[in-house]
Amino acid sequence: MDDFSILIGGKAGDGIDRAGLIIARILNQLGYRLYIYRDYPSIIRGGHTFSVIRISKNKIGCHLDGADFLLALNQDSVDLHKGKIKDNSFMIYDSDQVKSESLPAAIRSLGLPLGKILTEENALPVMRNSCIIGAFSKAIGLEWEILERVFKKNIPKELELNLKVALRGYNEAKEFVKVESTGGISLPVLTGNEAIGLGLIKGGLNAYIAYPMTPSSSLLHFLAQEAEDFSLKVIHPESEIAVILIALGFSYAGQRVAVGTSGGGFCLMTEGLSLAGMAELPIVIVIGQRPGPSTGVPTHTAQGDLHFALNAGQGEFPRFLVSPGDAEDAYFWSLVALNISWKYQIPSMILADKSLCEGTYSFDIDSIEGLKQEKPILWDRKQPYKRYLDTETGISPLTFVPDKEAVVKVDSYAHDESGITTEEAQKIKSTQDKRLRKEKYLMKELETYKTVEVFGNKSSSVALICWGSNKGVCIEASEDLGLKVIHPVVLSPFPVKEMRQSLQGVQNLICVENNATAQLASLVSRYGFTVNEKILKYDGRPFSLDELEERLKDVVNRL
């Protein structure tokens, strides 16, 4: 089996998310590359929640509509996913919850009385997952020892009981299809948020400040969990306003700091963002997009905040904005975002979305090249210290409090080189020029990075252009049609030169975006690049491979 999907569904509170991860880790032992799409409502108990675990021999970053296996813990998991059932699908369901007459006639299935089994074993309701995972493992011909190993690693509480319940499921089931080991190595399985967190840590992060907001919260949870081991200060203060200002306090004191939020929280941060621009304080802001306006659809995905992030904050100041496409990108560019922020003393933004933040990927750290650790430009102590010394590059050398030989003054007002407030016309202009000049040097440095990625058939005259998490689905969808895929990762300062190179030979450009107004298309048009066709999706759900392929065929036929 080269490409294979499992859908597990139940109520919120059934532990579907955890179960999906354990299934993924089981399949990971067989050397597959994988991707998990999680779909859940914004409620704590009840509602319908499901995960699609897709495995492949190749690197993947999207899910399919169809499922080879359905694991149904409730009736909704059958009723709501009928369209996903294929001729050769196999279903394992809780026969205490699902009416057998409701199953599609053609499907092969196994009903397990999970409630009854749990009662017999004196187990907790949440352990239904373990039982169904046991049955699934047998159905794919998995050796019991592999399941045991994964359970031992992933289930800290009541391991024995979980194994006992799983064994019941395992013994009740028969092998349906043998999923063979690929013989390849098993990679770590990480969410996009975890990859961002590890990239920041690798970049020397000292502190992470955040107020919980989906889909950024799991980054806060991950770093809080790891705070001790990495000597991080992880703080959850009263509001996103406090978040960014506390972070700027850290930054002033010379500590590498990041904050995380989503659109609504970022709205509250914009005044602090502008302060970072004026006071030239390094900071990394992670934004996980979800559908807006306003509260929108909290637990779903969107790419509606590109122009907001590009333009947020009063006044004009340079910013670095990067939108990673998968876990390796997230790791690499989070480190770069920290480095650039400290080198140029500007705010860096990592613009992600729910698909990336909460999507789970196989993470191949060895495929990441060109990681550089950079130190900020520090004061040489030859001249008296001036926090905003005007230099050729616009970058003023740093020193941090406490420094016996320096007084370090930062200021939100227009200020002179020493950081004293000024209203003098000449000084206002010269310091604004100084701040903006840094962008020119940053653009030059960015030429040493792959700011625009190109995939697929590089000689095709038809190209897709996408950003962020649509990278994976676009690469796969373009394969059969033999198209080129252009994925700009850096969106500010915009890599005009690299974009022009990547567009060579392209006559028709199709944008693929999770928003209603084609924000990337309008961004590139500002630099003279024309998008001919738009494939947009703004229902909160990411593109499945099937859906994008279909819409792409329609568009290509029209060209």
Add this chain to the structure above:
Amino acid sequence: MKDLSTYAQNTWCPGCGNFAILNSIKPVLNALDEQGFPLEKVVLVSGIGCHAKIVDYINVNSFYSIHGRVVPVATGIKLANPDLKVIGFAGDGDAYGEGLEHLVFAAKRNIDITMIIHNNRVYGLTTGQFTPTSPLGFKGRSTPQGTREFPINPLELMLSSGATFIARGYSRGLDLLKRTFTEAIMHKGFSLVDVLQVCVTFFNMYEYYNKKIYELNGHNYQDYHEALLKIKEWDYNSESPIALGVFYKKEMATFEDGFLRPETETGDRESNMGRVLTEAI
């Protein structure tokens, strides 16, 4: 005595109460320096308003921040480096109006920073509107008919929020102000000094305050209930004596101490990274 002045031109109105705060804090900082707490370890933070210019006038590390956000900036600096003394200056609009939540949370956390509030009970820099501590009926440019809301008593709010040092000062009588500032800065924990700082241009209260003020004497500032009674004596609105000095003081664990842990070596970071990745297989 180090000369702590800068080349910045002072633009406060003649007779402004801010001079008293400036002229008190400078000798206090100098005294700290002489007692072995070097000035490079001091960071001053200000917001926006007339008060905030104080950081331009003192040649010490500073963060001239934005309106209402002195407290979170000071919090971040202290958390980043607990060896620093962080002193925040804020106006009454700046601390009790916009950004009030930060003050409540800083008190709740008992983070070891000092807040000095330049409470002139009027917006000066925006030319004369009412603030959260203006008396009922205050006629300002945004309330020509007089305000229809009572002032808050910031000291009472701070006491109920968990502040461990609460005091009031006055912009006349530098000696008391200096003593109060010193005590507040030396206090380990969250300290707030509400300074009745007179705005001679928009709300000149000198004559009024001179008749009402008295210095606390024999007050048991370690007793919460006694402190509460004293704090409630004057509600920033009615006619009653106005006490100056320390109302409340208590020793308690501070927030930043909970974050003290040894720095991780780079090598440890690498091996921990390896551990996280292995666990994720």
